[in-house]
Amino acid sequence: MTMAHHVTDFHGILLFRRDYAERDYLVKFLTQEFGKKMFLVRGAKKRGFKMTADILPFTVGSYMGDIADTGLSYIRTPRETSQFQGIGEDIFKNAYATYIMSLVDVAFPDSQPLPDWYHRVYRALELIDEGQNPAIVTNIMEIQLMPAFGVAPQLQGCAICGRTDLPFDYSESYGGLLCQQHWAADPHRLHLSQRTVYYLRQFSVIDLDKVHQIKVKPSTEHALRQLMDEIYASQIGVHPKSKRFLDQMQSWAPRLQNPPVNDD
Structure with missing residues (x-):
């Protein structure tokens, strides 16, 4: 059975991220549009990964993603992101x-x-x-x-x-x-x-x-x-x-x- 999913923009607060397989992360966002969603970010641990700064702890921003109704979703590209700098440093x-x-x-x-x-x-x-x-x-x-x-x-x-x-x-x-x-x-x-x-x-x-x-x-x-x-x-x-x-x-x-x- 194919899971329903759609590509759309969303706003998210990164709740946590954890290791997944050798090179990937699971990243959980509280999104404004869809509630809490878990995203698989492939290749996130590789050197030179383009989205490294966009999936740091205490990140908030807008993204384009492939949103699944159930199961894992995927981030396609960040739009505009920032970190809560004071929280990250204290x-x-x-x-x-x-x-x-x-x-x-x-x-x-x-x-x-x-x-x-x-x-x-x-x-x-x-x-x-x-x-x-x-x-x-x-x-x-x-x-x-x-x-x-x-x-x-x-x-x-x-x-x-x-x-x-x-x-x-x-x-x-x-x-x-x-x-x-x-x-x-x-x-x-x-x-x-x-x-x-x-x-x-x-x-x-x-x-x-x-x-x-x-x-x-x-x-x-x-x-x-x-x-x-x-x-x-x-x-x-x-x-x-x-x-x-x-x-x-x-x-x-x-x-x-x-x-x-x-x-x-």
Whole structure:
């Protein structure tokens, strides 16, 4: 049976690439037009390969390709491409960006058009590339991706009564926020600070296009990280390798940022 395919232009964000056979790469793009697609790039490891710069990690651009409905597609020629230079040159930015892209890869099936998510991923990478707090950009993406994993917590009002005018806490048992009047309903609620709850609610609906400056206290950033780790571990069950590396890297951060001082 012949697979349906067609030659057309597409816009893509390179999610990852991996070795395939001796001279080839498999390159996965999040495309604006067709969702996630895997491309076989033949001869990509050969010296002098013309498209080398167009399939580097953290590349975004437009291409002409032979798009298969299922299975492998093929890139015919790049049109206009560029790299997120800041991400490519910084191990911390790199780790957060890689984690965001791996979450998106797991969250959606291949070949499902995702024009809205294409734009959100592009904007998230742009913010990280520009030097905005990558941990907070990542939190926003994690929160907004939860419904794609089948977890859609109630984050605007109380999960029991719908009130919006009282202090909140997060309840995994009730699938979202509980107002102060119903805190007793869940003795295992997470005891979040009101500042953390505020950002959780804001991040669930924020438009990344309207984000230009991100300032969050380190204590709140830490609390948000713990909250997202708890939700993803207990309710979503997704553990990309890139997250394990990110966790390791975060443990290095204090040592890298505050190297020991030699008093000799």
